[in-house]
Amino acid sequence: MVDGAAHALPPLGAREAALTPYRSPGWLRGGHAQTIWPYLLPRPIVRYRRERVETSDGDFWDFDWLDSPEAARAPLVALFHGLEGSSNSHYARALMATLAQRGWRGVIPHFRGCSGELNRLPRAYHSGDYLELELQMAAIRARVSAATPVYVVGVSVGGSVLLNWLGRKKGDAARFVDAAAAVSTPLDLESAGVAIGKGLNRIYTRNFLSTLKPKSLAMAQRFPGLLDPARIRRARTMYEFDETVTALLHGFDGATDYWRRASSKSWLAGVAVPTLVLNAKNDPFVPRESLPRPDEVSDDVLLVQPEHGGHVGFLTGSFPGRLDWLPRRLLDFFLHRR
Numbered sequence: 528m529v530d531g532a533a534h535a536l537p538p539l540g541a542r543e544a545a546l547t548p549y550r551s552p553g554w555l556r557g558g559h560a561q562t563i564w565p566y567l568l569p570r571p572i573v574r575y576r577r578e579r580v581e582t583s584d585g586d587f588w589d590f591d592w593l594d595s596p597e598a599a600r601a602p603l604v605a606l607f608h609g610l611e612g613s614s615n616s617h618y619a620r621a622l623m624a625t626l627a628q629r630g631w632r633g634v635i636p637h638f639r640g641c642s643g644e645l646n647r648l649p650r651a652y653h654s655g656d657y658l659e660l661e662l663q664m665a666a667i668r669a670r671v672s673a674a675t676p677v678y679v680v681g682v683s684v685g686g687s688v689l690l691n692w693l694g695r696k697k698g699d700a701a702r703f704v705d706a707a708a709a710v711s712t713p714l715d716l717e718s719a720g721v722a723i724g725k726g727l728n729r730i731y732t733r734n735f736l737s738t739l740k741p742k743s744l745a746m747a748q749r750f751p752g753l754l755d756p757a758r759i760r761r762a763r764t765m766y767e768f769d770e771t772v773t774a775l776l777h778g779f780d781g782a783t784d785y786w787r788r789a790s791s792k793s794w795l796a797g798v799a800v801p802t803l804v805l806n807a808k809n810d811p812f813v814p815r816e817s818l819p820r821p822d823e824v825s826d827d828v829l830l831v832q833p834e835h836g837g838h839v840g841f842l843t844g845s846f847p848g849r850l851d852w853l854p855r856r857l858l859d860f861f862l863h864r865r
Contacts, residue, residue: 549807549856551835554846558809559727561837565617565850571624575614575635577642580666586650588663589642593623593633602676603632604861605667605704607660609683609711609839611738613641617850618682618710618839625854632671636663638685640742649750651742653773654684654716655789657692664692664703678861679707682839686712686804687791693802694794701800706861708803710853711810711839714795716786718817724764728812731838732765743772792817795824803829803860807836829860 555561575591582588591614595601604626608616614623614635626633638652638659652659668677681689686709693700693707700707713719723732740759747754754772762768769782779785795804804824808815818832841856842848859865 549833549836549841549852550843552843552845552848555842555848558807558811558835558837561807561809561835561840561842562731562811563837564848565840565842568617568847568850570615570617570620573614573620573623573627575623582662584648586639586646586648588639588666589637589644590667591635591637591642593626595627595630595632597630601630601632602678602861603634603667603671604857605664605677605679606633606635607679607681607685607689608635608638608641609685610735611641612682612685613637613643616682618853621850622680622854622857625851625858629858631858634667636667645742645745649746649753649776651746651773651776652684652688653777653785653789654687654713654791655691655785656688656777657695660688660692661696661703668703676705676861677703679704680857681707681709681712683711683713686710687714687716687789690714690791690798690802690804691789691794693800694791694797696799697797698799700798704800706801706803706864708805708857708860709791710805710857711813712791712804712806713813713817714790714792714804714806714819715817716790717783718814719812720765720769720782720786722814723812724766731812732763735765736762736768739768739772743768792819792823795819795828798825798828801827801829801860801864803831803857805831805856807838807840808832808834809836810838812838829865831856 578590580588623633639646640651690709743759747756758771762771766782769785774781774785806818841853843852
């Protein structure tokens with residue numbers, strides 16, 4: 528499962544990376560601009576093959592695959608998207624386009640309700656949904672040969688789920704993946720949840736709620752008595768939404784309990800496969816004081832914390848900019864573990 532060269536590398540040691548450092552373009556200043564501008568750029572065309580995977584609980588997942596002519600030998604990168612993301616998200620398209628250029632394969636397993644069709648059960652997804660990720664990774668692993676290198680990327684909420692899983696599975700995660708990366712992860716959900724409700728950050732809250740609330744209202748209609756439609760409509764913050772929907776659907780005792788139990792920061796010390804954790808210090812809703820220190824993570828975790836980049840931004844180049852730095856940084860880590 529792990530290629531010989533990568534397997535022979537020694538543990539990383541917790542440290543900050545100096546390789547291919549990120550530098551924001553001078554014309555794009557500030558965490559908000561670096562977060563929002565990438566959403567406005569044209570996205571590369573990526574040809575996906577959709578597979579519907581029936582789940583053991585009577586629901587389904589939709590996997591979007593990027594195939595390769597060199598499928599028998601090509602590595603595979605699985606991407607777990609962020610809150611209300613999908614295979615169409617700018618970071619997903621940018622990564623998959625880069626994989627296609629290199630002849631690699633990719634797959635984006637959508638969280639339930641994020642593939643364009645509501646799921647069947649009264650269930651959604653959340654930042655600590657590590658058991659769901661393990662089932663999806665097992666399904667992915669079963670669809671490729673045992674010799675295929677498999678790498679996994681989690682973005683934002685997807686990164687939180689991934690790190691929760693890696694920290695809990697420890698060395699057993701190596702049965703599924705050769706290396707991993709978490710990008711712009713809200714490692715401390717309480718800190719991020721408070722930050723996203725303040726000042727200009729409310730624009731992100733409104734954006735997320737613009738799709739989360741209609742999905743939740745549709746679920747409330749299909750399953751009467753489960754959720755309170757009036758409370759859903761009144762929700763104006765992520766705390767109110769998580770209190771009203773996320774906690775109730777997934778067995779948490781309110782939003783505060785969810786944020787504490789689903790945070791991934793405390794699990795970083797247990798990670799036992801090579802893992803890149805990339806966070807910009809000017810991420811609008813992942814406060815820099817919430818980011819981990821080297822002494823809080825295992826020797827297999829590489830912390831990369833550039834001063835700039837925004838939330839899943841990392842734009843480079845002259846106007847209007849390019850989104851190729853992040854995919855290149857991820858693949859460089861997978862190949863060299865540095």
